[in-house]
Amino acid sequence: MSNKVPTPDELSKIDYTPPKKGWMDTPVEFKPGTWCYGSRPKYLESVDFPNPRDWKPTDDDWKLPENWKEIFLKGMEERLRKYRSFRLFMDICVRCGACADKCHFFIGSGDPKNMPVLRAELLRSVYRKYFTASGKLLGKVAGARELTIDVLKELWYYYYQCTECRRCSVFCPYGIDTAEITIIARELLNLLGLNTDWIAGPVANCYRTGNHLGLEPHTFKNSIEFFLSDIEDITGIKIEPSFNRKGAEILFITPSGDTFADPGTYTCMGYLMLFHELGLDYTWSTYASEGGNFGFFTSNEMAKRLHYKIYAEAKRLGVKWILGGECGHMWRVLNQYLDTWHGPADFLEEPVSPITGTTFENAKSSKLVHIAEFTADLIRNGILKLDPSRNNHLKVTFHDSCNTSRGMGIFEEPRFIIRSVCNHFYEMPEDTIREKTFCCGSGSGLNAGENMELRMRGGFPRANAVKYVKEKHDVNMLANICAIDRAALPPLMDYWVPDVRVAGVHELVGNALVMKGEKERIVDLRGEPLPVKSESTSSEEVKEG
Amino acid sequence: MELKNLLSEKRDVILERWFDLILKSYPADTSSFLRNQKNQSTNPVGHTILKSIEGLFDKLIEGLDHTSGDSWSSFLDNIIRIKAVQDFTPSHALSFIFDLKKIIREELKNDPVLNSIQDNSGSGNGITVELSKLDSRIDALALDSFDIYMKCREKIYDLKAKEFENKTFRLLQMANLIYDKEEEQRLDKDHGNLKKAL
Numbered sequence: 009m010s011n012k013v014p015t016p017d018e019l020s021k022i023d024y025t026p027p028k029k030g031w032m033d034t035p036v037e038f039k040p041g042t043w044c045y046g047s048r049p050k051y052l053e054s055v056d057f058p059n060p061r062d063w064k065p066t067d068d069d070w071k072l073p074e075n076w077k078e079i080f081l082k083g084m085e086e087r088l089r090k091y092r093s094f095r096l097f098m099d100i101c102v103r104c105g106a107c108a109d110k111c112h113f114f115i116g117s118g119d120p121k122n123m124p125v126l127r128a129e130l131l132r133s134v135y136r137k138y139f140t141a142s143g144k145l146l147g148k149v150a151g152a153r154e155l156t157i158d159v160l161k162e163l164w165y166y167y168y169q170c171t172e173c174r175r176c177s178v179f180c181p182y183g184i185d186t187a188e189i190t191i192i193a194r195e196l197l198n199l200l201g202l203n204t205d206w207i208a209g210p211v212a213n214c215y216r217t218g219n220h221l222g223l224e225p226h227t228f229k230n231s232i233e234f235f236l237s238d239i240e241d242i243t244g245i246k247i248e249p250s251f252n253r254k255g256a257e258i259l260f261i262t263p264s265g266d267t268f269a270d271p272g273t274y275t276c277m278g279y280l281m282l283f284h285e286l287g288l289d290y291t292w293s294t295y296a297s298e299g300g301n302f303g304f305f306t307s308n309e310m311a312k313r314l315h316y317k318i319y320a321e322a323k324r325l326g327v328k329w330i331l332g333g334e335c336g337h338m339w340r341v342l343n344q345y346l347d348t349w350h351g352p353a354d355f356l357e358e359p360v361s362p363i364t365g366t367t368f369e370n371a372k373s374s375k376l377v378h379i380a381e382f383t384a385d386l387i388r389n390g391i392l393k394l395d396p397s398r399n400n401h402l403k404v405t406f407h408d409s410c411n412t413s414r415g416m417g418i419f420e421e422p423r424f425i426i427r428s429v430c431n432h433f434y435e436m437p438e439d440t441i442r443e444k445t446f447c448c449g450s451g452s453g454l455n456a457g458e459n460m461e462l463r464m465r466g467g468f469p470r471a472n473a474v475k476y477v478k479e480k481h482d483v484n485m486l487a488n489i490c491a492i493d494r495a496a497l498p499p500l501m502d503y504w505v506p507d508v509r510v511a512g513v514h515e516l517v518g519n520a521l522v523m524k525g526e527k528e529r530i531v532d533l534r535g536e537p538l539p540v541k542s543e544s545t546s547s548e549e550v551k552e553g
Numbered sequence: 554m555e556l557k558n559l560l561s562e563k564r565d566v567i568l569e570r571w572f573d574l575i576l577k578s579y580p581a582d583t584s585s586f587l588r589n590q591k592n593q594s595t596n597p598v599g600h601t602i603l604k605s606i607e608g609l610f611d612k613l614i615e616g617l618d619h620t621s622g623d624s625w626s627s628f629l630d631n632i633i634r635i636k637a638v639q640d641f642t643p644s645h646a647l648s649f650i651f652d653l654k655k656i657i658r659e660e661l662k663n664d665p666v667l668n669s670i671q672d673n674s675g676s677g678n679g680i681t682v683e684l685s686k687l688d689s690r691i692d693a694l695a696l697d698s699f700d701i702y703m704k705c706r707e708k709i710y711d712l713k714a715k716e717f718e719n720k721t722f723r724l725l726q727m728a729n730l731i732y733d734k735e736e737e738q739r740l741d742k743d744h745g746n747l748k749k750a751l
Binding site for chain 2: 028039115116117119123234270273440457458460461465468
């Protein structure tokens with residue numbers, strides 16, 4: 009061995025203090041567990057994305073087109089012209105640092121380039137160099153730098169370490185939406201074929217089959233029907249939902265993940281039971297079989313292409329309006345971008361609940377109602393017969409999903425539902441909920457397996473808040489209204505707060521819902537024994553911690 | 554028992570130096586955040602590190618005068634669980650344990666009380682014996698930390714495997730490729746009842 013083994017004395021003198029260097033002089037290092045695999049060519053080809061080829065992020069040669077720099081800068085120029093917000097966000101940051109410690113990835117990793125301000129500077133420095141007079145003249149002094157291959161790799165590394173959750177933007181005095189900077193940066197990277205496999209795969213699947221998992225219509229139908237026998241076993245009630253039924257009043261859309269993987273499947277069972285109990289005139293679609301939109305994590309155009317199937321299907325089936333399930337970015341896409349892309353969906357009717365007569369004025373333009381609003385309205389009007397004691401074995405806390413909370417302001421409805429269907433509800437600390445909620449750490453297409461360390465770091469602030477209520481109130485269930493949460497939070501809990509499980513709000517509704525003609529329930533939707541009834545179980549016990 | 558008293562007196566300064574040294578392993582911008590932000594919810598890493606080393610130090614001293622089992626694992630777990638997923642090599646992640654030896658030695662070296670005891674023939678030996686006991690306890694802490702670090706890393710690989718398993722489970726189930734004993738027993742029973750009815 010050529011390496012000299014250090015003596016104990018030498019070992020004790022190792023100084024682990026990182027050298028003090030400016031961020032521009034600290035080259036990016038691809039550390040294991042922090043990045044996702046590069047996209048396979050077949051996925052890019054299927055949606056006509058540029059530069060399909062086999063590549064690995066750790067390869068020296070990323071097999072880029074010869075004029076990659078020109079493509080990138082031209083793309084940047086186009087977007088600076090097209091989106092005023094992008095130019096503003098490049099120009100107006102005064103580096104006050106208000107956002108610096110608000111990112112869950114910075115808090116969990118300690119990597120300064122995960123500070124939102126610095127993540128944005130990675131791209132701003134390129135902007136200054138090529139699009140501002142001071143940057144062109146003064147270079148590094150003015151915070152500008154050349155776009156080199158190393159800089160490009162750094163952009164890729166860190167813009168795929170942002171979940172676009174927008175927590176930082178809540179604290180920015182100028183209202184800079186750093187998530188939008190990430191969105192544009194990813195668009196630019198996609199011009200060079202620099203996508204991840206975990207995002208490109210679902211995009212290609214969704215384009216082909218209508219859902220991220222690539223389920224063909226018969227498989228999608230089968231997976232829903234799979235739940236029906238479970239529901240019949242638990243409640244004794246046979247449910248027969250319809251698929252692709254023309255003339256139904258309502259089209260129901262939800263993330264495909266909920267039809268396929270636990271614990272989302274239990275949420276899906278909750279929907280089926282609720283709609284059956286109401287006798288709702290609704291249909292599933294096996295074509296618009298996805299609420300989520302991974303296109304949103306590649307480019308504006310791709311998001312638009314994938315999104316419209318929901319409306320095309322609503323038109324084809326002739327429904328009056330659309331009801332949407334518990335999903336995260338589906339709602340942000342809809343709430344923030346729909347009207348810009350397609351204009352109001354005027355061929356549909358303003359949604360009115362056929363059960364309560366409530367008009368959902370907030371959905372006047374989109375014609376798409378969130379199921380939390382729909383169910384909260386039912387409960388408020390006393391339509392549902394609920395037995396919250398069936399959830400007495402659960403001590404519940406609620407995680408505000410980034411997209412539905414910061415993206416569209418849904419705070420109260422899910423809490424109102426949980427309080428109505430559970431007797432034990434506890435809030436996490438104020439700094440970690442509502443508009444200040446901490447991300448699950450796996451949003452915006454980062455919920456792959458190969459970047460598990462990154463996900464655990466990013467999710468640590470959320471997990472830490474769950475741990476707090478577990479220790480204080482013995483909380484054992486983390487409720488949420490997002491399918492990515494239902495996929496990403498179970499491993500997060502498993503690592504940081506074992507014994508806390510994850511549920512969609514409508515799973516809790518399904519447990520508590522007293523259905524006409526049901527047999528006595530002895531198990532919950534997971535097939536686990538219900539708590540034994542006692543005299544006091546009917547009294548409501550709602551607490552906030 | 555003299556060492557225990559001395560260390561208890563110096564608890565705050567030792568912990569401050571230990572915390573400082575741990576934070577120095579992070580980039581400068583990060584360490585100032587980890588040190589200065591006191592909110593448990595918004596600075597979970599800094600808060601957990603501080604609370605964990607406080608607990609570890611107290612357990613270390615507590616154990617100097619008895620031989621009962623050590624109950625430091627929850628404190629050790631909290632801090633190592635974080636370091637096991639951050640950008641540290643295993644040796645770097647666990648180096649903070651050994652830092653404590655150095656800090657304690659340096660703090661005691663300058664202590665006038667200890668120096669006067671050591672000048673006084675005989676009593677100094679007691680301290681030396683106790684110091685070597687403390688070293689052994691810190692070594693035991695280090696050995697436990699290897700176990701915890703490995704457990705954390707194994708958990709990460711376990712999570713990766715589980716995610717993959719979950720993705721394929723439903724497909725296998727739908728293709729009737731999962732053997733379910735309870736389901737088979739139920740079908741057998743139904744079949745038996747049907748036969749009886751006929």
